Amino acid sequence: MRTKNISTNCVVLLALLFSSVTSFAQQSHIGKLTGNAKQGKALYRRYCIFCHGPYGDGTGENAPYMDPKPRDFTKATFKCRSTPSGSLPLDSDLYDTISRGVHSSGMPSWRPLTRQQRADLVAYVKSFSSRFEEEKPGAALEIPPAPPNSAESAKHGAELFESMNCWSCHGKEGRGNGPNARTLTDSKGYPIVPPDLTSGMHFKCGDSDQAMFRDLMTGLDGTPMPSFSDAVKPAEAWDLVHYVETLHLNAKKGILVKAEPKGE
Amino acid sequence: MSMRFVSTILTGVLAAGAVSGGAPRAGSAPAPSAAVVKGTVKVQGAVPKATRIDMSQDPKCSPGHPGGVMTDDIVADGSSGLEDAIVYVSQGLGDAKFEPPKEAAVIEQKGCMYKPHVVAVRANQELKVVNSDTTTHNIHPAPNNNRESNQTQPPGAPLSMTFAREEIAIPVKCNIHPWMHSYIAVFKHPYFAVTGKDGSFEIGNLPPGSYTITAWHGKLGTTIQKITVGESETKTIEFVLKAQAGS
Numbered sequence: 001m002r003t004k005n006i007s008t009n010c011v012v013l014l015a016l017l018f019s020s021v022t023s024f025a026q027q028s029h030i031g032k033l034t035g036n037a038k039q040g041k042a043l044y045r046r047y048c049i050f051c052h053g054p055y056g057d058g059t060g061e062n063a064p065y066m067d068p069k070p071r072d073f074t075k076a077t078f079k080c081r082s083t084p085s086g087s088l089p090l091d092s093d094l095y096d097t098i099s100r101g102v103h104s105s106g107m108p109s110w111r112p113l114t115r116q117q118r119a120d121l122v123a124y125v126k127s128f129s130s131r132f133e134e135e136k137p138g139a140a141l142e143i144p145p146a147p148p149n150s151a152e153s154a155k156h157g158a159e160l161f162e163s164m165n166c167w168s169c170h171g172k173e174g175r176g177n178g179p180n181a182r183t184l185t186d187s188k189g190y191p192i193v194p195p196d197l198t199s200g201m202h203f204k205c206g207d208s209d210q211a212m213f214r215d216l217m218t219g220l221d222g223t224p225m226p227s228f229s230d231a232v233k234p235a236e237a238w239d240l241v242h243y244v245e246t247l248h249l250n251a252k253k254g255i256l257v258k259a260e261p262k263g264e
Numbered sequence: 265m266s267m268r269f270v271s272t273i274l275t276g277v278l279a280a281g282a283v284s285g286g287a288p289r290a291g292s293a294p295a296p297s298a299a300v301v302k303g304t305v306k307v308q309g310a311v312p313k314a315t316r317i318d319m320s321q322d323p324k325c326s327p328g329h330p331g332g333v334m335t336d337d338i339v340a341d342g343s344s345g346l347e348d349a350i351v352y353v354s355q356g357l358g359d360a361k362f363e364p365p366k367e368a369a370v371i372e373q374k375g376c377m378y379k380p381h382v383v384a385v386r387a388n389q390e391l392k393v394v395n396s397d398t399t400t401h402n403i404h405p406a407p408n409n410n411r412e413s414n415q416t417q418p419p420g421a422p423l424s425m426t427f428a429r430e431e432i433a434i435p436v437k438c439n440i441h442p443w444m445h446s447y448i449a450v451f452k453h454p455y456f457a458v459t460g461k462d463g464s465f466e467i468g469n470l471p472p473g474s475y476t477i478t479a480w481h482g483k484l485g486t487t488i489q490k491i492t493v494g495e496s497e498t499k500t501i502e503f504v505l506k507a508q509a510g511s
Binding site: 075077084085086087163164165168169179180183184187219221222223224225226227228229230231232 | 322401406414441
């Protein structure tokens with residue numbers, strides 16, 4: 001009788017210990033919120049499974065009919081990150097993507113869910129790849145305050161657009177029709193097109209100045225869009241952002257500022 | 265057992281096993297009993313003809329190639345020796361651990377081509393990426409088992425990367441210049457070789473034993489041979505990879 005009690009206690013203690021260890025690995029922390037994978041799983045099975053699939057590998061029953069394809073969480077490669085190319089995203093990056101949705105894709109905004117529910121989903125999404133247990137996310141990009149937008153800055157941005165070969169995909173006029181536009185594939189080998197920067201469309205990871213700066217610097221992993229963090233200085237990145245904004249603006253006004261190629 | 269304890273033990277084992285300089289466990293100089301496997305990789309059948317690459321979209325690419333440049337996907341010499349194949353020990357080493365070498369491997373972008381076309385590195389060895397061109401490149405490895413990354417590299421900018429896990433081989437491309445392709449092979453051990461212009465290879469410093477040796481080529485697939493080498497033995501083997509029309 002007594003030994004049985006002790007062994008039961010041991011089992012309970014072990015179970016507690018084990019659950020606390022595993023749950024720590026499957027939590028998310030966004031500001032003051034702590035998300036839990038267990039709650040996230042129930043939400044995932046209700047809202048996400050149809051596209052992302054029961055194993056999180058992006059092969060849900062809707063996936064064959066979607067373009068771009070749902071994210072494969074087992075690869076832990078994410079487009080919208082504030083961390084360097086090749087590194088894991090922050091919990092808040094995943095939270096922002098779930099909240100905002102991904103423009104020009106089948107991923108809607110999940111703001112109708114509570115903040116706690118979205119945090120729980122982040123924790124569950126992370127559980128599909130062991131990389132989240134083995135590695136830490138990269139250092140978050142520092143976004144310096146935006147200098148004022150000026151013709152000078154935009155003009156320098158246009159020069160960088162030329163010298164950094166942005167035009168080879170995005171086109172000399174930013175219309176998404178560069179010489180390589182038709183050769184591009186995502187990391188799963190599916191065709192992918194560069195956005196028409198003059199169309200006034202929404203960007204995948206958000207339209208704010210800061211989001212454009214971030215996406216330029218960290219790149220969109222899983223797509224051909226590379227990281228420029230080692231290639232341009234923050235001030236130059238702002239110049240590029242300002243130039244791309246003029247393309248956006250002028251699209252609305254019906255006029256186009258052309259990047260004037262240097263040399264050649 | 266805490267992770268720190270385990271890692272302390274592991275570090276101890278590795279430090280004891282590896283001689284400084286990052287050579288294999290046997291030490292930096294070949295052990296007197298070490299065996300050598302050498303030979304050639306040949307291609308059989310019709311090798312698709314190399315085609316001229318159109319680099320006209322980026323005028324900064326062409327100065328390096330006054331006579332034009334041909335594709336280097338499958339390169340064989342007059343006696344069918346296959347260049348840029350990788351020959352490596354795929355089985356037989358057990359779970360021996362090896363420290364990565366301290367010196368970096370190098371892949372260069374020159375005239376908007378990758379040199380070499382196939383680069384083999386060790387897990388966690390530094391791979392220096394050099395841009396010798398006057399144009400901007402991006403280097404975009406698409407691994408299955410390692411981290412995917414994609415970095416822009418303007419002329420002369422320093423860049424280096426490492427890969428943590430074995431993978432043979434990771435396709436690499438430049439999205440700016442879509443004809444640029446290469447492979448990065450990552451090994452957890454030092455027993456591999458990339459074939460030279462005549463298809464020859466040599467894997468030295470191999471402890472005596474039975475091994476499976478694999479020959480890999482980016483376009484022509486793989487083939488294996490099982491061998492046994494004795495002490496100080498030099499074994500010569502030949503691999504044949506079949507080229508099919510259209511491959």
